[in-house]
Amino acid sequence: MKAAKLAIPSLVALAVFMVALPFGLKLHQQDFMISLLVWVLVVSSYRLMALTGEYSLVHVVLMGAGAYGSALLAKLAGFSVWLAMPCGALVAAGIAALLSFPLFRMSGFYFLIGSFAAGEAIRLSWTYFTVPFGGPKGIKLIPSPELTLPGLGPIPFFEPIPYYYLTLIIVGISLFILYRLENSRIGLIMNAIHWRAPLAESVGVDTWRYRALAFVIASFFAGLAGALFCHYYGTANPAQFDVAAMVYVLIWVIVGGVSRFAGPIVGVVVLSVLNELFREAEQWRPLIYGCILIAAMFYLPDGLVGLPGRIRAWLDGRRGVAAAETGEAAEEPADLASPRRR
Numbered sequence: 001m002k003a004a005k006l007a008i009p010s011l012v013a014l015a016v017f018m019v020a021l022p023f024g025l026k027l028h029q030q031d032f033m034i035s036l037l038v039w040v041l042v043v044s045s046y047r048l049m050a051l052t053g054e055y056s057l058v059h060v061v062l063m064g065a066g067a068y069g070s071a072l073l074a075k076l077a078g079f080s081v082w083l084a085m086p087c088g089a090l091v092a093a094g095i096a097a098l099l100s101f102p103l104f105r106m107s108g109f110y111f112l113i114g115s116f117a118a119g120e121a122i123r124l125s126w127t128y129f130t131v132p133f134g135g136p137k138g139i140k141l142i143p144s145p146e147l148t149l150p151g152l153g154p155i156p157f158f159e160p161i162p163y164y165y166l167t168l169i170i171v172g173i174s175l176f177i178l179y180r181l182e183n184s185r186i187g188l189i190m191n192a193i194h195w196r197a198p199l200a201e202s203v204g205v206d207t208w209r210y211r212a213l214a215f216v217i218a219s220f221f222a223g224l225a226g227a228l229f230c231h232y233y234g235t236a237n238p239a240q241f242d243v244a245a246m247v248y249v250l251i252w253v254i255v256g257g258v259s260r261f262a263g264p265i266v267g268v269v270v271l272s273v274l275n276e277l278f279r280e281a282e283q284w285r286p287l288i289y290g291c292i293l294i295a296a297m298f299y300l301p302d303g304l305v306g307l308p309g310r311i312r313a314w315l316d317g318r319r320g321v322a323a324a325e326t327g328e329a330a331e332e333p334a335d336l337a338s339p340r341r342r
Contacts, residue, residue: 018168030160034232036272037167038225041174045221048178050227050258051187052211053194054111057246058099058119059222065122066092066240067230071142073261074133074231075226081145087225088140092223093216095122100212116243128236138237142230161231170228174221179261181217251289255296257303264342266304 021029046059070088073079079087099118106114126133133139144158145166157163181187192200193207202206230236256267271292278285300306 011245019165022164027160030164032272032276034160034164034167035229036269037164037171038229039249039252039268039272040265041171041225042222042227043249043256043268044175044178044261045218045225046249046253047258047261047264048182048190048221049214049218050253051182051190051194052207052214054107054199054211054215055250056103056115056119056215057112057243058115058122059218060243060246060249061119061122062092062096062219062243063222063226063229064126064236064238065095065226067220067241068126068139069223070227071139071230071236074143075139075141076132081143081231082147085145085224085231088227089220089223092226093220096216096219097212100215104208104215106158119246120243123238123241134237136238138235138240139230140235142234142236144231144234145158166226167232168226174224178221182261184221186210186213248289251293255292255300255303257300257305259302262304263305265305270304 022033026034042059042063049056049059066088068088069091070081070084071228073087074081074084077084103111103114103118106259126138127136129135144163146154147157148154155162157166182190189200189205193205193210197207226236226241229240252268252271253264254267255271256265257263271289274288274292275285278288296303300307300310
């Protein structure tokens, strides 16, 4: 109850901070914040699939499927961007639904390798087919959203601040849906499948169906993130959604921690800020990320999100030791004054 009372003011303070943030940033920092919000949605959606105990290497490619789907619908089919973005997310979810039939016949390491092969097959098809995917150069001049409000006129979503607020609203709503889903009956069943799949099957749970459902829903939100990404930067090409980007997603999720909903969000925020700080040392970035990953796996098995709990436990231990030493010191004079000592 106490945690719930503290959570609401914290969320309100965070919302106020995020709303006021872009006005104190430079142009490239505003671009960074838009990109960061997109990746927050990607890692949060990836965690939904990780709830079932399966990790894939196709998630960023499905993000690209949403980007390509939305870009093609908006640029070639003449769809409104407002309609193209959710349709692009549905394209990613549809591809995930098709992939679930072969992929979820595997598990563990085989699922990981199978997802990597499927993702590379999709990504290389974008490179090979110039029509309609644009080949290695991808799709350019993707239109941005357009909206005209009475009394305010057209909103310039091609500029960073308006698009930042659009992304913040969409990502905020998406995170709320993912959080509610995780804490629903469906989310509890997914957790049960992760930890006790044979037991869940013994009581009638269709584990294949729930794993596929998590995969499809996670892919929908990844596709939505891809659509937000491409309509701001105006381009979508295969290099943006390669295995290197997927490795970064895995590092963000593992370092942040999958034990709590906020874990991947903390991971992507902290490491992305570090990434910006070490921008000048580009050649050292893989080494830095590798060291952080190894240190997190050894010393923070629950990720960065578990660090406050470990600090509290360490402080409680220190207080306990100090209290025990104080108690022993207080008992010593009584022993000296006892009849047996005399």
